Amino acid sequence: MATRVLEVRKNVLNKNDELARELRKDFESAGVLVLNLVSSPGTGKTMLLEKTLAALGERGFRVAALVGDLETDNDATRLARSGAPARQINTDGRCHLEANMVRAHLEGWSLDNLDFLFIENVGNLVCPASYDLGEAVRVALLSVTEGEDKPLKYPTMFNSADAAVITKMDLAGACEYDREAALRNLREIRPAIEILEVSAKRGIGMDNWFDFLQRKKYGVTQ
Amino acid sequence: MHELSIVQGIIETVSESAEAASAKKIIAVYLRVGALAGVVKDALLFSYDLATQETMLEGSKLIVEELPVFIFCQVCGKDVELPTVQSFRCPICNSPSAAIKQGKELEIRSIEIEV
Numbered sequence: 001m002a003t004r005v006l007e008v009r010k011n012v013l014n015k016n017d018e019l020a021r022e023l024r025k026d027f028e029s030a031g032v033l034v035l036n037l038v039s040s041p042g043t044g045k046t047m048l049l050e051k052t053l054a055a056l057g058e059r060g061f062r063v064a065a066l067v068g069d070l071e072t073d074n075d076a077t078r079l080a081r082s083g084a085p086a087r088q089i090n091t092d093g094r095c096h097l098e099a100n101m102v103r104a105h106l107e108g109w110s111l112d113n114l115d116f117l118f119i120e121n122v123g124n125l126v127c128p129a130s131y132d133l134g135e136a137v138r139v140a141l142l143s144v145t146e147g148e149d150k151p152l153k154y155p156t157m158f159n160s161a162d163a164a165v166i167t168k169m170d171l172a173g174a175c176e177y178d179r180e181a182a183l184r185n186l187r188e189i190r191p192a193i194e195i196l197e198v199s200a201k202r203g204i205g206m207d208n209w210f211d212f213l214q215r216k217k218y219g220v221t222q
Numbered sequence: 223m224h225e226l227s228i229v230q231g232i233i234e235t236v237s238e239s240a241e242a243a244s245a246k247k248i249i250a251v252y253l254r255v256g257a258l259a260g261v262v263k264d265a266l267l268f269s270y271d272l273a274t275q276e277t278m279l280e281g282s283k284l285i286v287e288e289l290p291v292f293i294f295c296q297v298c299g300k301d302v303e304l305p306t307v308q309s310f311r312c313p314i315c316n317s318p319s320a321a322i323k324q325g326k327e328l329e330i331r332s333i334e335i336e337v
Binding site: 001002003004005006007008009010011012013014015094095096126127129130152155156157159160187188189190191192193 | 224227228231232235236239240243245246249253258259260261307308309310311318319320322327328329330331332333334335336337
């Protein structure tokens with residue numbers, strides 16, 4: 001029996017990557033800025049989005065959100081209270097969102113009528129790092145209650161992020177949050193990463209976050 | 223853990239390639255995995271044995287080549303290998319760099335087949 005070696009040279013995530021590239025093209029031509037929000041569970045992605053959707057809506061922007069969870073549509077219900085269209089993606093146990101899930105849940109929405117689309121990924125600092133969703137900006141969230149060394153523990157995720165948002169800043173004192181260490185660790189893993197510090201609940205730092213979003217929207221570099 | 227979905231992607235791609243080459247059997251699959259691919263080798267091997275059962279890949283060996291991260295150091299003017307993924311600084315001159323040249327690969331390089 002003859003054996004031989006066959007060159008394949010194919011990315012395992014080829015299908016997801018190709019689909020993500022198509023989505024990215026669609027998003028760009030429609031002029032919608034798409035952000036993929038990643039973090040561990042309980043960092044405050046949904047809280048940040050609730051406030052963001054409402055505030056951007058008040059400023060006249062057309063916004064929408066997709067939110068991924070293993071089970072329940074609780075988060076979509078919370079987000080829909082802002083008045084913005086919000087859809088839940090149930091991953092049925094899968095630990096991350098994939099490009100095909102995003103595409104399936106965009107059906108019936110006209111991208112041309114949107115300025116911002118937020119995709120809240122499944123709370124997980126490992127798996128979502130590998131899956132491109134066609135987003136323009138990947139934002140990794142880190143709360144002051146989690147420990148400043150999170151970026152060092154999950155370098156793959158933080159390295160893949162374009163920006164980092166440190167959340168729950170209102171609890172910084174109670175948690176003895178070491179700001180210098182948090183910023184140093186983020187920059188160690190992702191040099192020159194843009195870092196924003198907010199408390200969505202108390203409204204701290206939110207104007208900087210909105211400015212960041214508008215800068216990204218209009219392609220303004222800092 | 224998403225290694226099982228990764229393995230399912232491997233099975234799909236490898237089966238297509240093997241069928242196109244009229245392979246009778248798949249002996250080995252050579253995979254390149256970068257240190258920033260977000261995949262754990264042991265979990266991958268464990269999932270592989272499970273998921274390949276009753277597929278064309280059953281009984282084949284998964285051979286993983288682990289790739290370190292290389293960044294481009296602007297100061298040194300060359301690609302340099304990082305000893306860890308805990309710090310994205312040039313090991314020679316200590317300058318930070320976000321320009322990743324290698325380390326995100328998750329690629330099926332080749333397969334060994336019986337024809």
